[in-house]
Amino acid sequence: MKAFAALLDALAFAPQRNAKLRLLQRYFRETPDPDRGYGLAALTGTLTFPHAKPALIRSLVGTRTDPVLFALSYDYVGDLAETAALLWPAEGEASTPPPLARVVATLGCADKAQLPGQVTAFLDALDESGRFALLKLITGGLRVGVSARLAKTALAELGSVDVAEIEELWHGLKPPYGELFAWLEGRGARPTGHHGLGFRPMMLATSLAEAELDALDPADFAAEWKWDGIRVQVTARGGEARLWSRTGEDITRAFPDVVARMTFDAVLDGELLVVRDGVVAPFNHLQQRLGRKTVGAKRLNEYPAAIMVYDLLMENGEDLRPRPMEQRRRRLEAWTRQLSLPQVALSPLVAFSTWDDLAGMRAAARDDGIEGLMLKRWDSDYVPGRPKGPWFKWKRAPLTVDCVLMYARRGHGRRSSFYSDYTFGCWQEDNGVGRALVPVGKAYFGFTDAELAELDRWVRAHTMERYGPVRAVRPELVLEIACDSVHPSARHKSGLAMRFPRVQRIRWDKPAGEADTVEALRALIARV
Numbered sequence: 001m002k003a004f005a006a007l008l009d010a011l012a013f014a015p016q017r018n019a020k021l022r023l024l025q026r027y028f029r030e031t032p033d034p035d036r037g038y039g040l041a042a043l044t045g046t047l048t049f050p051h052a053k054p055a056l057i058r059s060l061v062g063t064r065t066d067p068v069l070f071a072l073s074y075d076y077v078g079d080l081a082e083t084a085a086l087l088w089p090a091e092g093e094a095s096t097p098p099p100l101a102r103v104v105a106t107l108g109c110a111d112k113a114q115l116p117g118q119v120t121a122f123l124d125a126l127d128e129s130g131r132f133a134l135l136k137l138i139t140g141g142l143r144v145g146v147s148a149r150l151a152k153t154a155l156a157e158l159g160s161v162d163v164a165e166i167e168e169l170w171h172g173l174k175p176p177y178g179e180l181f182a183w184l185e186g187r188g189a190r191p192t193g194h195h196g197l198g199f200r201p202m203m204l205a206t207s208l209a210e211a212e213l214d215a216l217d218p219a220d221f222a223a224e225w226k227w228d229g230i231r232v233q234v235t236a237r238g239g240e241a242r243l244w245s246r247t248g249e250d251i252t253r254a255f256p257d258v259v260a261r262m263t264f265d266a267v268l269d270g271e272l273l274v275v276r277d278g279v280v281a282p283f284n285h286l287q288q289r290l291g292r293k294t295v296g297a298k299r300l301n302e303y304p305a306a307i308m309v310y311d312l313l314m315e316n317g318e319d320l321r322p323r324p325m326e327q328r329r330r331r332l333e334a335w336t337r338q339l340s341l342p343q344v345a346l347s348p349l350v351a352f353s354t355w356d357d358l359a360g361m362r363a364a365a366r367d368d369g370i371e372g373l374m375l376k377r378w379d380s381d382y383v384p385g386r387p388k389g390p391w392f393k394w395k396r397a398p399l400t401v402d403c404v405l406m407y408a409r410r411g412h413g414r415r416s417s418f419y420s421d422y423t424f425g426c427w428q429e430d431n432g433v434g435r436a437l438v439p440v441g442k443a444y445f446g447f448t449d450a451e452l453a454e455l456d457r458w459v460r461a462h463t464m465e466r467y468g469p470v471r472a473v474r475p476e477l478v479l480e481i482a483c484d485s486v487h488p489s490a491r492h493k494s495g496l497a498m499r500f501p502r503v504q505r506i507r508w509d510k511p512a513g514e515a516d517t518v519e520a521l522r523a524l525i526a527r528v
Contacts (some may be wrong), residue, residue, distance in 0.1 A: 005133035011144035024154035037176025044148040078416030081135035159184025167201040196237040201384030205391035229273040270312035282485035321382035336362035398482040446502030506510040
């Protein structure tokens with residue numbers, strides 16, 4: 001536990017990517033099994049504990065500290081694990097810190113009645129950094145600037161292999177990853193993974209600015225619609241099939257209708273959508289299916305899912321990724337012609353001669369519920385990551401609306417000292433009596449660090465009421481909010497939901513009374 005706590009502490013104060021890589025590599029090289037494997041699992045978000053939850057921490061801290069002191073401290077610090085680690089008054093004589101493997105086994109196996117006493121014993125045995133590491137395991141979200149990809153990159157460099165190899169093996173492995181470390185250190189064979197059903201790292205596109213088009217030849221590129229769903233990968237072999245999200249999360253159980261009758265041997269790249277009678281529904285319909293471990297018959301019937309296929313990565317065991325896109329496209333077209341599954345359709349190419357042709361089609365894409373266009377070089381092979389040049393995403397211009405800041409909440413991590421999470425509203429007629437602000441969304445990004453500091457000062461100076469970490473502010477500041485689309489929503493008081501809202505501009509110059517109305521926002525609703 002001591003080595004893992006030291007790693008988290010060092011990572012939090014190492015802003016550069018290369019410095020984080022060196023810290024990770026040293027941890028993996030010097031920490032023995034199985035602790036290093038469980039540390040890797042924590043960093044990549046693959047540890048789950050059925051009974052160890054944030055509520056347990058609040059309950060335990062309440063037995064040792066004054067609740068008012070804890071509430072005030074939590075409000076100031078903004079992070080539950082950090083607050084509890086700093087406040088915890090250890091009792092009894094100091095003891096040897098437990099190894100990470102024992103902590104993980106206890107959190108994972110202890111029943112609900114035993115867990116409080118065991119976590120208390122761990123907290124008493126650890127120093128502040130150790131307590132912080134323990135509590136971060138329980139709350140999740142380490143927030144030390146390390147993504148799962150960066151941790152895998154450190155492993156790849158440690159073992160002198162390509163990170164794509166680790167990505168392909170990853171979902172067939174389980175903590176503490178003994179066979180993975182044995183392979184990387186030359187002590188064992190390469191793990192076998194999912195026997196063909198594992199996730200293959202996806203190729204991603206870079207955003208395109210219109211000014212960049214002048215340097216590109218239209219003849220070198222194919223164009224496709226950028227559908228408004230979520231990117232997925234289908235892996236099917238031997239009568240089994242898996243459905244993976246873009247980040248490699250197995251979402252098969254939530255979409256049994258999609259993988260039904262997939263008896264082919266192939267790996268497909270595509271977009272998961274809700275489709276009714278051949279018509280693609282808006283994204284908010286797909287949201288009714290996302291985030292669920294299982295889905296009932298009623299929801300399956302109301303929101304039927306399907307995949308619009310972009311690419312064919314493997315067919316009958318043959319790896320097509322090194323082949324140019326033009327060849328893969330021909331293979332994909334021939335493959336889909338032979339297929340008779342209603343839940344799989346070929347995403348059509350968009351015919352064009354000039355960039356102006358595409359610009360006009362992109363501008364009209366919103367009417368059809370399409371995000372924009374994808375441009376892919378005909379000669380591009382399929383490589384993991386986001387290489388610059390082969391693929392571009394040319395999204396439609398965002399929708400914008402002027403809203404009034406209503407509430408601000410403290411952020412987390414490095415933002416814990418700032419009011420950085422904003423709830424904003426639009427004006428609505430109040431039964432003919434007058435106008436009232438109605439919340440329409442929340443935004444956490446889109447502003448610079450300098451603008452965040454300005455907004456934080458403004459919030460503190462214009463606070464009317466406090467609700468723990470949340471402040472209600474005077475309705476005087478206008479924020480220009482950009483979003484990708486607007487949809488009806490029964491879950492929100494305004495009856496509306498915005499997709500990917502972000503602060504585009506702070507309208508210091510605009511009076512709050514001139515902000516937009518709910519009706520103006522409703523006029524932007526995507527087709528349903």
